[in-house]
Amino acid sequence: MRSRAEMERSGFYQRLALPALVVITLFFLVPLLITLSSAFIDEGGSLSLAPIISVFSNPYIHRIMRFTLIQAAISTLASLVVALAGAYLLFAYSFRFKRLILALSAVPFVIPSILVVLGFVIFFGNNGFLNTALMNIFSLSEPPIRILYSYKAIILAHTFYNFPIIMNLVATYAMHLDRRLEAVSYTLGASKAKTFFSVTLPRLLPAIISASSLVFLFCFSSFAIILVLGGGPRYTTMEVEIYRQARMMGNTGAAAALSLFSIAVTSLLLVAYNRSQRRLSKSEAYREPLSLEKRPAGLVGRVLAVLYTIISLLFVLAPIISVIVRSVYSSSTGFTLKWYRQLLNLERATSHMGSALTALTNSLLIALAVSLLAVILGTGLAASIERRKKSRGALELLGMLSMTVSSVIIGLGYFLISSRLRGNASLSYTLVVLAHLVIALPFVLRVMLPEYRKIPLSYAHSAWTLGSTPGHAFFSVELPLLKSAMVSAAIFAFAISMGEFNATLTLSSSTIITLPIVMYRLIGSYNYQGACALGTILIAVSAVVFIATGTAKGTHHA
Amino acid sequence: MHNSGLACTLNASYDEFTLNAEFAIEEGELACIIGPSGCGKSTTLQLIAGLLPLTEGSITLHGNDLTSVPVHHRQIAMVFQEYALFPHMSVASNIAYPLKLRHLKKSERTKRVAELLTLVSLEGYEKRKSDELSGGEKQRIALARALASDPQLLLLDEPLSALDAKLRKHLREEIRRIHDETGITTLYVTHDQEEALSIADRIIVMRDGTVMQSGKAEEVYHAPNSLFVATFIGDGNTLPAHLFADGEEERSGVIFFRPEEATVQITVPGEHLPHLAFNEATVESCEFQGGRYRLHTRWQGYPIICYSERRPKGKSINLTVRKKDLLYFEDGNV
Numbered sequence: 001m002r003s004r005a006e007m008e009r010s011g012f013y014q015r016l017a018l019p020a021l022v023v024i025t026l027f028f029l030v031p032l033l034i035t036l037s038s039a040f041i042d043e044g045g046s047l048s049l050a051p052i053i054s055v056f057s058n059p060y061i062h063r064i065m066r067f068t069l070i071q072a073a074i075s076t077l078a079s080l081v082v083a084l085a086g087a088y089l090l091f092a093y094s095f096r097f098k099r100l101i102l103a104l105s106a107v108p109f110v111i112p113s114i115l116v117v118l119g120f121v122i123f124f125g126n127n128g129f130l131n132t133a134l135m136n137i138f139s140l141s142e143p144p145i146r147i148l149y150s151y152k153a154i155i156l157a158h159t160f161y162n163f164p165i166i167m168n169l170v171a172t173y174a175m176h177l178d179r180r181l182e183a184v185s186y187t188l189g190a191s192k193a194k195t196f197f198s199v200t201l202p203r204l205l206p207a208i209i210s211a212s213s214l215v216f217l218f219c220f221s222s223f224a225i226i227l228v229l230g231g232g233p234r235y236t237t238m239e240v241e242i243y244r245q246a247r248m249m250g251n252t253g254a255a256a257a258l259s260l261f262s263i264a265v266t267s268l269l270l271v272a273y274n275r276s277q278r279r280l281s282k283s284e285a286y287r288e289p290l291s292l293e294k295r296p297a298g299l300v301g302r303v304l305a306v307l308y309t310i311i312s313l314l315f316v317l318a319p320i321i322s323v324i325v326r327s328v329y330s331s332s333t334g335f336t337l338k339w340y341r342q343l344l345n346l347e348r349a350t351s352h353m354g355s356a357l358t359a360l361t362n363s364l365l366i367a368l369a370v371s372l373l374a375v376i377l378g379t380g381l382a383a384s385i386e387r388r389k390k391s392r393g394a395l396e397l398l399g400m401l402s403m404t405v406s407s408v409i410i411g412l413g414y415f416l417i418s419s420r421l422r423g424n425a426s427l428s429y430t431l432v433v434l435a436h437l438v439i440a441l442p443f444v445l446r447v448m449l450p451e452y453r454k455i456p457l458s459y460a461h462s463a464w465t466l467g468s469t470p471g472h473a474f475f476s477v478e479l480p481l482l483k484s485a486m487v488s489a490a491i492f493a494f495a496i497s498m499g500e501f502n503a504t505l506t507l508s509s510s511t512i513i514t515l516p517i518v519m520y521r522l523i524g525s526y527n528y529q530g531a532c533a534l535g536t537i538l539i540a541v542s543a544v545v546f547i548a549t550g551t552a553k554g555t556h557h558a
Numbered sequence: 559m560h561n562s563g564l565a566c567t568l569n570a571s572y573d574e575f576t577l578n579a580e581f582a583i584e585e586g587e588l589a590c591i592i593g594p595s596g597c598g599k600s601t602t603l604q605l606i607a608g609l610l611p612l613t614e615g616s617i618t619l620h621g622n623d624l625t626s627v628p629v630h631h632r633q634i635a636m637v638f639q640e641y642a643l644f645p646h647m648s649v650a651s652n653i654a655y656p657l658k659l660r661h662l663k664k665s666e667r668t669k670r671v672a673e674l675l676t677l678v679s680l681e682g683y684e685k686r687k688s689d690e691l692s693g694g695e696k697q698r699i700a701l702a703r704a705l706a707s708d709p710q711l712l713l714l715d716e717p718l719s720a721l722d723a724k725l726r727k728h729l730r731e732e733i734r735r736i737h738d739e740t741g742i743t744t745l746y747v748t749h750d751q752e753e754a755l756s757i758a759d760r761i762i763v764m765r766d767g768t769v770m771q772s773g774k775a776e777e778v779y780h781a782p783n784s785l786f787v788a789t790f791i792g793d794g795n796t797l798p799a800h801l802f803a804d805g806e807e808e809r810s811g812v813i814f815f816r817p818e819e820a821t822v823q824i825t826v827p828g829e830h831l832p833h834l835a836f837n838e839a840t841v842e843s844c845e846f847q848g849g850r851y852r853l854h855t856r857w858q859g860y861p862i863i864c865y866s867e868r869r870p871k872g873k874s875i876n877l878t879v880r881k882k883d884l885l886y887f888e889d890g891n892v
Contacts, residue, residue, distance in 0.1 A: 456642065458638045458640055458642035459642050461636070461638070461642070462636070462638060463655070464608075464609070465609075465629060465630075465636040465704075465713075466630075466635060466656040466703065467656050467659045467660070467707050468659055469630050472659075480646045481646055
């Protein structure tokens with residue numbers, strides 16, 4: 001629009017982008033470049049391709065690359081199958097639990113990966129609730145389901161975590177399609193199933209492809225799930241190997257070389273996802289959902305619907321509820337609050353539990369700082385992007401850039417920086433805040449941009465003609481209209497930071513104690529109940545996010 | 559011309575057209591810019607307000623050169639087509655917005671807000687929110703807010719176009735009254751030429767980014783300087799000039815006259831002044847307008863609109879137009 005030219009001239013909106021740009025450049029691009037440059041420096045310290053060559057000619061690495069891609073593909077496929085079954089039921093039948101399933105499908109968007117892992121162990125483990133229940137029901141002596149620490153566990157966890165995404169995205173898209181095509185198909189004599197496969201599915205293809213590319217991306221970059229449920233060198237993915245090479249082998253060059261591969265894949269996937277999203281919004285005209293007279297489900301339909309609802313509940317809610325239950329109950333100790341007492345330092349705690357309260361406080365403070373900073377920077381950036389004439393695309397890309405790099409690699413950059421600096425605790429925690437900030441910024445931007453777009457230019461113009469400077473107009477007229485969006489974005493950023501595991505673990509030294517880190521250490525030392533106590537707090541935070549932000553457009557970091 | 563009002567020379571180029579407008583209005587005048595869609599009327603207002611940059615030219619208001627003055631210092635208030643009332647503020651806060659910027663005390667602000675609400679005939683509306691207001695009320699609040707900033711120049715961008723016909727008529731009179739009470743130099747953009755004719759002191763006709771004519775309403779109506787202006791303002795009849803070459807040189811171009819200048823001859827034509835006769839024009843339709851009838855006729859294939867006091871009895875009538883009422887445009891086309 002022409003009038004943006006004048007807004008650009010005013011300079012105020014230009015300047016709004018500066019803080020975010022500074023942060024992104026200094027605290028994302030610089031660490032990233034430092035990391036990647038290690039891939040081009042050999043042991044002697046001179047420029048060379050040796051690290052890259054040695055890494056990618058290693059058959060062990062080939063195996064890891066294959067495994068990463070294949071497990072991601074299988075997980076995506078499995079998620080697709082489960083999701084499409086659900087999408088079909090939602091689409092074809094009207095039944096009472098519809099809204100429940102849709103709401104459930106938004107849950108994994110807000111659950112941090114470390115919680116997924118814990119829930120899995122508690123529910124599906126050998127001594128987990130599922131096995132215990134089955135053993136009691138069928139009077140078995142041995143746990144029938146032994147899947148933990150295996151390929152199956154990884155796929156299962158990925159499927160649980162991701163099928164709701166596909167179902168949610170596809171179902172939402174499907175609801176806006178013109179249903180008359182299906183009606184025509186029915187009148188021509190085709191059955192519901194046949195219609196679904198020959199008429200509906202092809203039309204849903206853009207949404208399916210879009211959702212699948214997103215899920216593939218998450219499964220590819222999966223870290224916590226592989227780390228814990230994978231259980232060993234047989235089941236290692238790229239991200240885990242990067243972490244291992246950098247933190248356990250001290251082999252920065254190899255880690256950096258692997259990062260190149262990781263970034264290449266994630267960038268490609270994000271480009272594919274973005275393009276498919278754009279195609280989605282241009283494809284079939286979005287219509288008001290046409291409520292076709294839904295046939296009430298016949299017996300088969302009703303059985304399927306109930307079955308699917310039970311399975312969804314099982315997959316989505318059971319692990320979460322198990323965590324809460326386990327935090328206060330176990331077969332050996334009965335019902336007890338002792339883990340919470342230890343958590344709050346009301347009772348003497350051993351090893352990792354002793355640091356639980358510190359972890360909680362730290363995580364809360366870090367999350368607070370991150371959410372405040374992210375919202376301030378993100379809002380300024382969004383306003384600057386929206387009110388520009390030139391270089392909007394470039395600025396938006398820059399704002400979203402950190403999404404193309406996995407959190408492990410972001411953490412790696414900070415690890416390299418911190419190992420060169422002689423730091424104390426506050427430096428370490430500053431690095432954690434910055435890493436979380438860089439990770440959260442694109443999500444805040446994604447919330448604020450469309451909200452800001454809704455504000456007509458004429459408001460600011462009006463204020464200017466009434467005598468207000470551009471800056472005053474922004475703060476007195478535009479910002480108040482963004483209040484609720486800013487709160488949503490802040491809650492998002494808060495939750496991302498609270499649950500952030502990948503980057504924090506990668507950059508952490510023994511001095512850094514956050515909630516997910518302590519949970520991980522407790523799991524590692526088999527103190528599941530303690531981990532569950534901490535996990536319950538994370539669940540509470542996630543619940544707040546879930547309620548506050550409503551639905552899907554989610555944060556989701558594997 | 560000595561002028562202590564607004565004088566502008568505006569040059570700016572865009573994808574759709576190039577703006578090359580030059581005009582002046584006097585202090586205290588209510589001037590209307592009219593023209594077809596896309597002719598640059600709104601762009602002109604935005605350039606004057608400073609919301610768009612000038613490629614070249616100047617803007618002088620009351621003797622001050624505003625060309626390089628930023629928007630918020632120009633003391634030019636603008637009412638937008640969408641009113642742009644701030645949704646998170648009450649009516650009183652909206653109107654008080656410019657007063658707050660000028661650091662008026664709370665009691666002074668309250669007093670001034672009440673005065674302005676009375677001026678726009680909306681007493682007692684202080685606490686309402688903008689989503690509780692009708693279109694006409696929003697427009698008047700936007701006007702009150704603009705006046706609160708005590709402007710040297712008031713710009714109105716199609717303020718009534720979103721309202722229904724009856725409300726438009728009522729509100730344009732209100733705008734005229736408010737203008738007369740405050741005496742502020744006002745520039746008003748509309749595409750409704752009837753609106754412009756009824757309330758403007760001066761009419762500026764624009765087309766494709768240029769000013770075609772600028773003058774008093776009567777002037778532009780009776781003495782349009784081009785066929786475009788003639789046909790844009792009010793109704794008129796256009797016929798090729800060569801049909802009436804009466805022994806004089808061959809004439810190209812067109813002749814033009816207003817419907818009310820054509821007299822319907824019911825009886826045998828009398829001749830007092832030199833006139834043109836259109837004999838046996840067929841009456842195609844007849845609209846009753848309350849005080850008179852508006853006839854659409856066709857004469858030798860050309861449409862002619864005229865008025866009559868009585869409903870014509872037959873299908874065919876005779877019309878005469880006095881030659882001194884005719885306008886001639888050489889380069890015009892029918």
